[in-house]
Amino acid sequence: MHCRPSVSGHRFLGFGSFLPMLMLVALFGLTIPGCPSGGSNANEIVIGHFGSMSGSEATFGQSTDNGIKLAIEELNAAGGINGKKVRLITYDDKGDAREAGTAVTRLVTSDKVTAVLGEVASGLSLAGAPICQENGVPMISPSSTNPKVTKIGDMIFRVCFIDPFQGSVCAKFARSEELNASKAAILTDQASPYSVGLQEEFEKAFVELGGTITTKQTYQGGDQDFSAQLTGIRGSEPDVIFIPGYYTDVGNIALQARKLGIQTPMLGGDGWDSSKLGEVAGKALDGCFYSNHYSHEDPNPRVQDYIKKYSAKYKGTPDGLAALGYDAARILFEAMKRSKSLSGADIAAELAKTKDFDGVTGKISIDKDRNAVKPAVMLEMKNGKPAFVSTIQPDK
Amino acid sequence: MADFAQTLMTALAIGSLYALIALGYTMVYGILKFINFAHSDIVVLGAWVSYTLANKILPMLGLNPHNPETPPPLWVGALILLSAMVACGLLGFVIERLAYKPLRRAPRLNVLITAIGVSLLLQNVGQLNYVFGASPQKMPALLPNIDLLRISLPSGDGYRDVVIGLVDVMIFATSAVLMLVLEYLVFRTKLGTAMRAVSFSTDNASLMGIPVDRVVSFTFVLGSSLAAAAGFLYVMKYPGLNQPAHSIWVLLGLKAFVAAVIGGIGNVRGAVLGGFVIAFVEQFGAFYISSNYRDVYVFALLIIILLVRPTGLLGSPVREKV
Amino acid sequence: MTVPDTAPKITSPQSAQPSDSAGKRTSVWSGLWPLAVGIALAAVMHFALPKLIGQYYSRIVMDIGIAMIMAVSLNIVNGMTGQFSIGHAGFMTLGGYTAAMLTYYGSLSIWGTSLKHGGFLGVGEWMFAASCLVGGLVAAGAGYVVGLPSLRLRGDYLAIVTLGFGEILRVVLQQTGKVIDDAEALRAATWSQFFPPPVGGAVGFDGVPKYTDLFWVYTFVTITVVVAYRLKHSSLGRAMISIREDEIASQAMGVNIARNKVLAFVLAAFFAGTAGGLFAHEAGVIVSPKDAGFQRSFDYVIMTVLGGRGSITGVMLAATILTALPEALRDFEQYRLIMYALLLIIMMLVRPQGLFGIHEIWQLWPGRGTRTDQKKA
Structure with a gap:
């Protein structure tokens, strides 16, 4: 195909217009292959978190992320997992299922994370979970309550109630x-x-x-x-x-x-x-x-300690999602400590054995369907603050 | 009976908010012929600026912003409203100069995309933790929480209250005043004549010696301050303030734009009419048919009206120029 | 209708240049070889890319392909015909749900499981390809209905109707029923369970077999691009472009405006529907009511504008950039969308006519004798 000279007087290859195009392509070329964030070395364990850090549900993703980061900080201060420090990679999914799938793919296949935490929304967990399952990477959803999420396979766990x-x-x-x-x-x-x-x-x-x-x-x-x-x-x-x-x-x-x-x-x-x-x-x-999951008034030192640390770090009382993120991360770390290797299958096997874990959000056991079994508490609002009413045990 | 009256009251209050926002869309559209997608973000900004100001001013007066029982004197509300309008007006000016003016001669679709870009920018900057943050906040009460009217009307087998709060009346009154001011400005002043001339034909207006750029800037300032006022009134009515990047704000903007289209875009009175029409359809539809399809009513009405009257209720038919 | 100054007149280089004389003689082959080459390339990509660049980058390449189908098809309406649709994601979602329903419930009733059946080009894959086409047809039907108002409405009025279509679809999809989990439940299901259709409501349609791979995505990309290119250079495409340039003049020349406008809508919706089928069967994706909303539609409108009005290669490049950009910016966390927005504004300011304007990439090659070159010489 060849072209005649343009007769319309339309300038399309002036230097002025070509330059920005070139810049765009350059930016594009530079950023895509250059992502050195992934890969774990011998002294650290990398775990991933995918959540809605922007968009309508940003507050949920950010709370969860805060909880996870707090747990990691504590763990690393206490010497990490058998001497190895834990590093977190968080990717934003904008609350969009396609982005969640891409973020998890990147975590699992490029960054080669040892385990994945996320998502809050069940729809997004359902999008990410099959990728973790397929690649044999354990995933813990802190707060997806839809029963289907853990049915995806034996790598998928949760620490919250189901609907x-x-x-x-x-x-x-x-x-x-x-x-x-x-x-x-x-x-x-x-x-x-x-x-x-x-x-x-x-x-x-x-x-x-x-x-x-x-x-x-x-x-x-x-x-x-x-x-x-x-x-x-x-x-x-x-x-x-x-x-x-x-x-x-x-x-x-x-x-x-x-x-x-x-x-x-x-x-x-x-x-x-x-x-x-x-x-x-x-x-x-x-x-x-x-x-x-818990009452802020619960005298259990685990709860009070957590609330104190969270408020000191993030200036505000934690919401339920932060607590679940915190517990999800800690249950993962406990399993990693017990696990004989850091392979996905070993960690998942240890995760499944979690029993009476003393979490902020209650005593958590993982059942055979990889769901959390834990008591619920009823709270009553009094003067704008929740007050403890009763604890309801799960059916055995 | 009571339920009907209550729904009517709600529709009136919401309708005036829609109308205020729709005015901004319709003015910009009338002059520049593009949908200003960033307009809803100005509303958000107006709301969040009001929130920030209220949290700064109330403690200065020795009041606890978290206590709804101690509202400040009325002038505080007025002051915050004015400051929010000025702040957003300025921002509207800056946005127009930086993002839209260079594209005055470009295809309108480009301006539209730029508007989407500006909208995304405002949302995501607003969402940063050191700007407004990503969690919802509580707007301090600026008006005493009193009911002007609470009457019992028969409903079904009993009596139920119809409530008209001070807030609702204030919303209605403030919007009415602002709309009257705008009406005066557009139809009775020289500037308004210039605006209408530019809207009719930019080229002819500039040939007649009208400073088109200045008129366009002024339109943006005006539309943006009306949006700020809407944002302020919005948080007065709904103190639980959504975070700046919540998609519901865009939906609010879209509905207001639908109001402007239904009324006949470019037509100031049409925007007001459209605002009330969609509020009525939305509220009565949600109450009498099903709340599941609340947004569907609005968009379905839009499609029906456009098919019957392609230029909206008050729009004048477009003559094709050859 | 006034034409903006920057808009080129109808005598742009390639439109002044009907089909090659060589092309005329072997018109069948000239229509088919790009298809054959494209599908062969797709097969090569399918086998080579995952090994070369890994799963993550392959996935981005796949998403780019889907975005290309969406952007190129939307470009038929927005770029070539000069209409303005911002409800394209609605057609995609409709096609996606239709295709997903066919493969999911089809697999359950035939093979008793919703898992992938058969290997590369196996029975399952053909069923998947067929359901993508059916998804496209259903979307095309919707495109016909939505396109009808385009006869009465113009410009932004039409835009807001298409947007309304997407929003209505989003709310309606939220009202759908739960997905029927397995073959037994499906056998036991009563008719009432199929109304409203069991496609998951607000959660989205999960459990759909994951058939989408590079081969199928780029096969459909090839089909879309070839059809769009042939259309652009056919008399039909010329008629559409003439509507964009001047509706009244083109009517005076005997172009059937109503038919062409609706046809553009139907074609675009068809390809969007197939893209939706690919989207719904992609691993790590749950097609959900949210997808029909305005946000995703905006993405595709941005691609067509950035690519240039009617430039197929330009739009393809824009789809590539705008799909990869958010990924490239992922490390910036909460600043990601701020940078995206800024880049978008800057791109619009420096290239208001889009990347390639109305031209294709090869027409921009230096030495092709542009007027700028002549001026410089």
Whole structure:
């Protein structure tokens, strides 16, 4: 194919326009192959974390990352794993499944990490887990609650509850003497798999226990106005409102509900756990309950020590996700210490043997499905602060 | 009855917010003919600047910003509103000069992409931990939390309250004042005439001696300060403030843009009308049909209206120039 | 409709140059050899690349391929016909869900497992390729429906309708049912379980067999590029370009505007649908309702604008750069997207006409006799 001279007077190969193009290509060429961050040497162990460090869910990824970093700092200060220091590589996935898959591929195949921690969101864990499984690298999800995540294979673990457990905990509590509710309204974040999963399990358990659901309303995570949904809930006259959402939304929901004159107690899951919740909602949430992994008031030195260290390092009270990230990392380190080699299979075998691990988020054992078995606690909001109500043991 | 009235009240308050944001879109579109995707980020910035200022000013007055029971005097709110408007107006000016002005003669798609770039930039800078951070924050209460009106209306088998808070009235009133000021500015002043002339035809306007660049800058400043006002009012109503890079802000901006399109883009009154129309559709749809499809109602309405009236409710039909 | 100053007139170099005289004689072969070469290259890449550059970089190359299909197809609407669609990810997601449903439930009912069946070019792979095509067809159907308003709407109005399509699809997909886990459950499933379709709701469609590899991605890239290139140089493509340049003039010349506009939409949506099929079957990807939203659509619009209006190679290069750039910047953690945004703005400011303008890469080669050269000489 050949070209005639342009007749349109269009300049397309002036130096001025070619230069930036050249610069772009150069930048591109320079950055792609040059990624020396990976590879472990003899004296260190590299582990990877993939999480949403930017985007809508950034606060979840960053909290988890903070928790993991705190655990690593402690470990390295105490001499590391059999003399080897641990180094963390964190990759951002923007809360996007494709990016999560790419980030995990890079961690596992280029950086050759020994183990992977992540993700918060179940959808993204489901994207990353098959890659870890295929390459024989153990992966621990700190807080993906969807039952499917650990079904991917024997390399995939988690340290949080799964939806059915927490759903039934909440339903039992709603039916117990404490709340004695027979009619429940549900307000779900329909864009969040966590919220939808918990809602389904709660509904199932609550109906089984003889309760009825008056209305099911939904919102999209991040919505700020819930008036239409709350007006609908008000009209259905429930005894309890179940809100399986994240603290980022629950504060606004509570404020608006009280404004509409809804005095019904609200009930939620571990997504509520953050000091921000009380800050935003203030007294609007008083008399509401949520299930969680631990109570900030727990006198257990493990918990108090962790809260003290976290607040000193990051200036703020840790939320539930940070605690789960911290525990996920520590369970991994314990398994690595016990493991006879640092191969994926050995570590995974030791991870599976985890029993009564004294974590911040409770005594954690890993069951045969590689899920965490641990008690839940119910907390009540009093004066904008969560107070311990009761501990609920998992079914044996 | 009570539920209907309550939904109506909500729709009015939200509608005025949509309208304020839609005005910014419609003015920029009217003059530069491109969707300013960074506009919603100015709203966010207005909200976050208000938050930052409130947390600085309240302690100076000896008040605890975290205690909603002790609201500051009203002038503090007004001061914060004005400062946020000035700050965002300035930013709007800078953005226009640096990012959009060099592209005045480029295809409009390029300006659009640049706008997306500016939007991404603002979001991700805002999300940095030493700027605003990635976690949601609580906006200090600037208004006393009182209900102006709480009446019981029959509903179903009982009575339920209809609540109108001071905040809702303030939102409605402030937006109404701002819209009237804008209406005056656009239709009664020389500057407004210049804006309309540039919007009609940039080339002819500059031939007539209108300083086009200055008018464009002014439009951006005006649109951005209205966005800041919307951001301020937004956090007054919803004190749980989402982080700057949350995708919900872009969706808010898109809905406001939809409002502008439904009303007839480029038309100032149309934007206000559109804002209320989509708020009504959204709220009543969510209440009476299903909250699952709240966003669907808005976009479906948009498609229907555009098919019936391709230039929006108040838009004038475009004549094709050959 | 006014044409911006920088927009070239219709007599751009290659449009002043219809098909080669040599090409005319062997028109069948001239249409087929690029396909054959492309597919052969895809096969070579498939076997060689993972060994040469490792899994991670191969994966990026694969993502680049999918982005290329998306960008090149969107370029038919945005670049060639001069329409403005920002809902392209919606078509991709629709195609992806359709294809995933076919292979997933197909595999379950035929082989009793949702795992990959057969090796390279085995039965499973052909089923996968076929379902990508069906995904493309379904997306094309949606493209027809969304393209219809383009007859009444122009410019940004159309843009906002396409965007609305993506957002509506996102919300509707969130309402879908749970994925049916295994063959037994599928056999026991009642009809009501298929309405709404069991494709995972908010979590996304997990468990889809992972068929996508370099061979299939670049085979589809080849098909897309060849079709786009042939289209650009056919009378149909010329008609589309004339719509972009001046709608009224082109109507006066007897171009059927309505038909061409809708056809552009349908074609673009078809390829986006196949890209969606590839996307949904990629390892480490869960196709989810979020994918239909505006954010992903923006990515592809950016690629077409950066590449240049109607320049196929330019858009391919832009797809490469914009897919690889976030990866290259990954080490910058939270500054990554800031740098991405800055680079985007700078690129728009220094190359407002896109990387190659309306030209293809070989037309930029020095010594090809451009006017600039003549001026300098």
